Amino acid sequence: MTRQPRLAFLFAGLVLLVLGLGLASLLIGPARLGIGQSLAALFGHGPEMLQLVMRELRLPRALLGALVGAALGMSGAVMQGFLRNPLAEPGLIGTSASAALGAVLAIQTGIAAAFPLGLPLAALAGALVSVMLVLALAGPQGGALALILSGIAISALAGAATSLVLNLSPNPFAANEIIFWMLGSLADRSMLHVWIALPFMVVGAGLLLTTGRGLDALTLGEDAAAASGIDLRQLRLVLVTGTAALIGGATAVAGAIGFVGLVVPHILRRAVGARPSALIPASALGGAAMVLAADIAVRVVAPTRDLKLGVLTALIGAPFFLHLILKTRRSGA
Amino acid sequence: MKLLVLSGLTCDQGRRRVLDGIDLTIRAGEFVGLLGRNGAGKTTLLRAAQGLIPAGGWSSLADMPAHERARMAAFMPQGREIAWPMSVESLVALGRIAHPDAAGAADLAATERAIAALDLGALRHRPATGLSGGEQARALIARALAQETSLLLADEPISGLDPAAQIRVMRLFAALAKDGKGVVASLHDLGLAARHCTRLVLLEQGRIVADGAPSKVLSARNLAQCFGITAQMTQTADGLSFQVQDVTEPH
Numbered sequence: 001m002t003r004q005p006r007l008a009f010l011f012a013g014l015v016l017l018v019l020g021l022g023l024a025s026l027l028i029g030p031a032r033l034g035i036g037q038s039l040a041a042l043f044g045h046g047p048e049m050l051q052l053v054m055r056e057l058r059l060p061r062a063l064l065g066a067l068v069g070a071a072l073g074m075s076g077a078v079m080q081g082f083l084r085n086p087l088a089e090p091g092l093i094g095t096s097a098s099a100a101l102g103a104v105l106a107i108q109t110g111i112a113a114a115f116p117l118g119l120p121l122a123a124l125a126g127a128l129v130s131v132m133l134v135l136a137l138a139g140p141q142g143g144a145l146a147l148i149l150s151g152i153a154i155s156a157l158a159g160a161a162t163s164l165v166l167n168l169s170p171n172p173f174a175a176n177e178i179i180f181w182m183l184g185s186l187a188d189r190s191m192l193h194v195w196i197a198l199p200f201m202v203v204g205a206g207l208l209l210t211t212g213r214g215l216d217a218l219t220l221g222e223d224a225a226a227a228s229g230i231d232l233r234q235l236r237l238v239l240v241t242g243t244a245a246l247i248g249g250a251t252a253v254a255g256a257i258g259f260v261g262l263v264v265p266h267i268l269r270r271a272v273g274a275r276p277s278a279l280i281p282a283s284a285l286g287g288a289a290m291v292l293a294a295d296i297a298v299r300v301v302a303p304t305r306d307l308k309l310g311v312l313t314a315l316i317g318a319p320f321f322l323h324l325i326l327k328t329r330r331s332g333a
Numbered sequence: 334m335k336l337l338v339l340s341g342l343t344c345d346q347g348r349r350r351v352l353d354g355i356d357l358t359i360r361a362g363e364f365v366g367l368l369g370r371n372g373a374g375k376t377t378l379l380r381a382a383q384g385l386i387p388a389g390g391w392s393s394l395a396d397m398p399a400h401e402r403a404r405m406a407a408f409m410p411q412g413r414e415i416a417w418p419m420s421v422e423s424l425v426a427l428g429r430i431a432h433p434d435a436a437g438a439a440d441l442a443a444t445e446r447a448i449a450a451l452d453l454g455a456l457r458h459r460p461a462t463g464l465s466g467g468e469q470a471r472a473l474i475a476r477a478l479a480q481e482t483s484l485l486l487a488d489e490p491i492s493g494l495d496p497a498a499q500i501r502v503m504r505l506f507a508a509l510a511k512d513g514k515g516v517v518a519s520l521h522d523l524g525l526a527a528r529h530c531t532r533l534v535l536l537e538q539g540r541i542v543a544d545g546a547p548s549k550v551l552s553a554r555n556l557a558q559c560f561g562i563t564a565q566m567t568q569t570a571d572g573l574s575f576q577v578q579d580v581t582e583p584h
Contacts, residue, residue: 084416219416220414220473220476221414223408227385228428229399229402274420274460275419275423
């Protein structure tokens with residue numbers, strides 16, 4: 001088996017990449033600080049102001065970048081594996097649109113301004129409602145088609161409701177805030193945001209990491225998987241709740257960040273030998289690296305303009321995705 | 334030893350009765366060819382027997398918990414779906430998913446045996462999605478073999494294979510039966526079925542119309558009634574020789 005050492009190299013490389021980008025994210029910012037000074041401040045030495053910048057601004061931003069990216073990459077890999085479709089992405093089951101609706105309602109009603117946890121909690125509530133609706137709509141069987149259809153229906157409904165809120169918003173400032181929030185960003189987040197997202201991310205990741213065996217079996221179709229002893233109903237339940245926890249948590253603290261969940265599994269599929277089970281942890285690491293890199297880029301490219309993270313991931317992601325399609329077309333079909 | 338018992342197995346799709354009271358027992362040592370024209374209910378029988386679709390009546394396999402069933406029976410579905418460009422070796426190893434508690438060495442040995450049995454050594458590092466249809470079928474048969482179950486259910490395993498590969502697969506299944514396992518395969522090639530199967534089961538409109546030794550099941554009357562063909566069958570030194578002659582009814 002020549003595959004195992006190659007996989008080990010890949011994972012080691014990805015871990016180093018995430019650590020390197022995490023460090024870069026800590027060291028890059030508007031306050032130009034020396035490397036030694038910054039790291040000292042991170043561990044509680046040096047001027048108090050500096051400590052505050054490192055521990056309350058840069059550390060949560062780097063941590064959230066890694067967490068949100070890992071959540072997006074991992075749930076993208078699982079969703080593609082379950083639907084056996086490389087075009088699937090975590091937003092398909094309607095969680096991100098519903099979480100966004102929750103957040104938008106919190107901004108519109110003023111809950112978000114009234115207390116800091118209002119927005120993320122409302123987003124999580126939106127995600128929870130969408131999961132229950134999707135599971136109820138998709139019915140008791142374990143099939144993929146019913147799940148996609150109900151996810152699309154709920155996404156469309158949540159999107160329409162979000163538009164309605166914007167449409168009827170009497171307050172232009174709230175409408176403005178909503179639009180900017182929906183573009184997705186990691187700027188000005190605190191450790192509080194990390195503590196809100198972390199439990200959902202841990203639970204979601206724990207759930208999705210157990211789906212590897214079932215997703216491998218699904219490579220050969222639903223009948224073959226069921227005949228291999230996979231309980232498809234249970235697999236779907238674990239997948240929907242795990243994805244919703246990850247995407248709900250990520251959207252609650254960072255807004256909607258597109259293309260990461262779609263592109264990252266694509267890039268890494270060949271490298272892991274196309275095994276869905278190996279793609280799950282690889283995409284978690286790859287997603288973390290991609291969001292950290294994009295979040296560094298928004299700070300370096302336009303430090304004064306508050307370029308939104310979600311805008312950048314889509315700007316890079318879409319052409320890259322086109323490139324992948326062209327490459328696939330040339331090699332296959 | 335009984336490997337599979339079906340009693341009164343019935344399956345409806347919409348208002349149509351696709352399977353109608355199937356009683357069937359498969360024992361160790363049997364290589365059963367499941368015959369019948371398109372739409373006779375062969376695929377439905379194989380799926381319903383494993384509890385993959387809702388069905389009435391009783392099936393010993395469908396009655397088992399999923400993880401036990403996966404160690405009792407392996408299934409090669411008719412739709413030869415391979416979603417991802419994984420290597421042939423990894424694809425064959427998917428058969429080991431049914432044995433989550435097995436040691437790595439046992440998994441590796443079973444995978445290697447299956448690769449050798451289907452002569453896939455030269456293809457093992459190729460992406461399975463890039464293979465020809467017949468090569469994919471061989472890889473999928475190897476996947477089912479790697480599951481190492483006492484019963485193998487295969488839905489049209491040899492369609493699309495070249496003649497030599499068809500014969501090799503039929504011989505392989507016959508050898509599995511001789512080793513004390515059981516094989517049920519739906520087949521359209523009556524000549525290969527006559528020569529290699531130990532027993533044939535003939536389906537017509539969801540019912541079993543004939544069940545027994547190949548020479549008995551492939552009678553002129555059954556062939557005319559279920560397939561609308563005439564054929565010549567002779568007993569040779571190497572087994573039955575079966576040659577389709579003509580259609581009986583003009584369509």
